[in-house]
Every structure is written in structure tokens, then in C-alpha cells.
Amino acid sequence: xxxxxxxxxxxxxxxxxxxxxxxxxxxxxxxxxxxxxxxxxxxxxxxxxxxxxxxxxxxxxxxxxxxxxxxxxxxxxxxxxxxxxxxxxxxxxxxxxxxxxxxxxxxxxxxxxxxxxxxxxxxxxxxxxxxxxxxxxxxxxxxxxxxxxxxxxxxxxxxxxxxxxxxxxxxxxxxxxxxxxxxxxxxxxxxxxxxxxxxxxxxxxxxxxxxxxxxxxxxxxxxxxxxxxxxxxxxxxxxxxxxxxxxxxxxxx
Ligand code: PGA
Numbered sequence: 001x002x003x004x005x006x007x008x009x010x011x012x013x014x015x016x017x018x019x020x021x022x023x024x025x026x027x028x029x030x031x032x033x034x035x036x037x038x039x040x041x042x043x044x045x046x047x048x049x050x051x052x053x054x055x056x057x058x059x060x061x062x063x064x065x066x067x068x069x070x071x072x073x074x075x076x077x078x079x080x081x082x083x084x085x086x087x088x089x090x091x092x093x094x095x096x097x098x099x100x101x102x103x104x105x106x107x108x109x110x111x112x113x114x115x116x117x118x119x120x121x122x123x124x125x126x127x128x129x130x131x132x133x134x135x136x137x138x139x140x141x142x143x144x145x146x147x148x149x150x151x152x153x154x155x156x157x158x159x160x161x162x163x164x165x166x167x168x169x170x171x172x173x174x175x176x177x178x179x180x181x182x183x184x185x186x187x188x189x190x191x192x193x194x195x196x197x198x199x200x201x202x203x204x205x206x207x208x209x210x211x212x213x214x215x216x217x218x219x220x221x222x223x224x225x226x227x228x229x230x231x232x233x234x235x236x237x238x239x240x241x242x243x244x245x246x247x248x249x250x251x252x253x
Contacts, residue, residue, distance in 0.1 A: 005226060005253055006166065006210050006233030007036070008127065009045040009240025010067065010095060020051040024058035026243035032250055033061035041253055042233075045240065046095050046127075049081050053089045065093035065127065068101060071114040083122050093125045095235075097153060099172045109152035116153060120161040127166045127235065128153055129214070130193070134173035142171075143192055150196045162201045166210045167193055168235040174215025176237060183221075186213040187228035194230050219248035226253050 015023065023045070027033065036043040044063025047055045056064045070080035086094065096119070097112035112128060119126045130149040132142045146169070154162065169189050174180050181189075190211045198206035213225045214235030225231045239245050 003208070003210060003232050005039070005041040006212060007041055007043045007222075007246075007249055007253060008063070008065065008168075008212065008233065008235050009246060010098070010214075010235055010237050011045060011047050011051075011241060012067070012100070012237055013048060014241055015047060015051060017051045017054045020047050020055050021058050023241075023243050023246075024055055024060065024062070027062060027246070028058075028060045030243065030247050032247060036250055037061075039250075039253060041250065043250060044093065045246075046093075052086070052091055056089050056091055063093055064091050065095055065125075066091055067095050067098065069094040069096070069115055069119065069124075071111075071118040083118060083124065086124075087122070092123070093127065094119055095127045095129065095168075097129045097149075099129060099131055099170060099175060103172070109149050112149075112153040113155050116165060117156060120157060120164045123164065125164050125166065127168055127212070129168045129170050129235070131170040131172050131175075131215070137171060137173055142189065146189060146193060147196060150193060151200070154200065157201075159201050159205050162197065162205050163208060166212060166233075167197075168212040168214050169193060170214035170235060176216065178216050180216035180218075180221060181213070183224040183228055183231075186225050186231050190228065190230040190232075217249070219245060219252050222249050223252045 046065040046067045096115045101107040116126045132145040210232040212233040212235045213231050217234045217236045218239045
């Protein structure tokens with residue numbers, strides 16, 4: 001089955017509004033959205049909350065995603081942003097469960113599940129991040145950890161709703177460390193994730209699902225990942241920050 005490819009930049013806590021706008025202007029000048037369409041690649045970025053609206057306005061066809069979202073529509077949740085707030089600025093994608101949220105803010109699989117359910121109920125797209133820690137990897141627990149994250153994170157979703165969820169496999173030991181997982185490891189785990197999706201949602205949904213690899217992906221390494229049968233794209237942090245490097249990532253797909 002041929003699935004679209006997906007290149008998503010996660011800017012984390014980088015880029016002021018001015019820098020984010022400059023990136024978008026570069027992308028326009030380089031004609032990256034057009035290039036991506038010609039290659040059947042979806043491309044997008046996830047800026048900080050503060051830059052979201054500006055990036056949305058300068059997106060010129062880039063997918064714009066929030067880095068997180070709250071499951072409630074409003075309420076006493078200091079520092080959080082809700083789905084209606086994103087809707088108001090025409091953002092309908094959000095990352096959920098990034099390991100930095102899990103690690104530094106104690107986000108759990110159940111928290112992720114609430115967010116994903118709220119997103120898909122509002123016809124948003126979710127990019128759900130899963131991945132094992134270095135300790136879990138060393139103990140040979142990768143697949144147990146992933147199976148749990150997938151099962152709990154996607155609890156109660158329907159076969160239709162799963163169509164709006166992209167899964168990103170991001171081994172924690174490979175994020176921002178320069179120690180990327182080999183293409184073989186990425187394929188092994190992405191294939192495993194597809195088998196879990198098949199078990200929970202059936203073959204058709206699992207074959208349609210986009211599964212990304214993330215963790216120290218660079219322009220030199222992206223091709224090796226995307227050549228794998230079950231790796232449909234990449235979630236890229238550091239190497240997505242500069243427009244030149246973002247262009248190289250796309251060129252090398
Ligand atoms: P990295 O980040 O590419 O800088 O390792 C990836 C991510 O955290 O999504």
C-alpha cells in the first residue's frame with residue numbers, strides 16, 4: 001500500500017516570532033511546499049504557542065501543528081491552550097505525548113488518551129509520540145513499553161478516528177543526543193506499531209496509518225529511514241530549525 005510521506009519539524013522552545021516568520025518566508029522563497037507536493041510529501045512545523053498564529057499566517061501551505069494541547073475546552077489550567085483556541089487561528093494539528101512532556105511534566109499515557117480523544121472528536125489530527133527510555137531499551141523492554149503506550153494512548157478510539165492519528169516512534173535515548181536508532185531498529189518498531197494498530201483497529205486502518213520515526217534525524221540520515229517499508233516519515237527537532245536544513249531533509253526524501 002502506498003502511503004504519503006510526512007516530514008514534520010518540532011521546533012520545541014526555539015524561534016521567536018520574528019525568526020519563525022523568517023523561516024516561513026524562506027520556505028516560500030524556496031518553493032518547498034510545491035516541491036513537497038510534487039513528491040507526495042506532507043510537510044509541516046510545530047512552533048511554540050506564541051508563534052503559532054504568525055506561522056499560520058505565513059504558512060503558505062505548510063501544515064502547522066501545536067506542540068501540545070489541553071483536553072478541556074476551557075477552565076482553570078494555567079499555561080494550557082485549548083482546542084477552541086487553536087481552532088480560532090486555524091490550527092488543526094497537535095503533537096501529543098512528546099517525551100519531553102512525559103519526562104519533565106509527568107504526562108502519562110492516560111493524559112495522552114484524553115487529549116487524543118478530544119482532538120479527534122473535534123476533527124483535529126494528532127501526532128502521538130511513543131518511545132522507550134535508555135534504561136528500558138537496555139533492559140530489552142522496548143516492545144512492552146510501546147505496546148502499553150499505544151494501547152492506553154489510543155483507548156476508546158474508533159476505526160474512523162484512528163485515521164486522524166499519526167504515530168511517531170521516538171526512542172528517548174535518541175532525542176537530541178545525536179545517537180540515532182539505526183534504520184533497522186526504526187523499521188522493526190514501526191512495523192511492530194503497525195501490527196498493534198492492526199490488532200486494535202483492523203488491517204485497513206493499520207495499512208492507512210502514517211508512522212514516523214524521530215530522534216536525531218539529519219539530512220544525511222533521513223533517506224535511510226524513509227526507505228523502510230513501515231516508516232512513513234520523520235519528526236525532526238534540531239535539524240528542522242534552519243530553513244536550509246529543512247530543505248535538505250525534504251530533498252533527501
Ligand atoms: P531531535 O528531536 O531531532 O532534535 O532529536 C526530535 C524530537 O524530539 O521530536
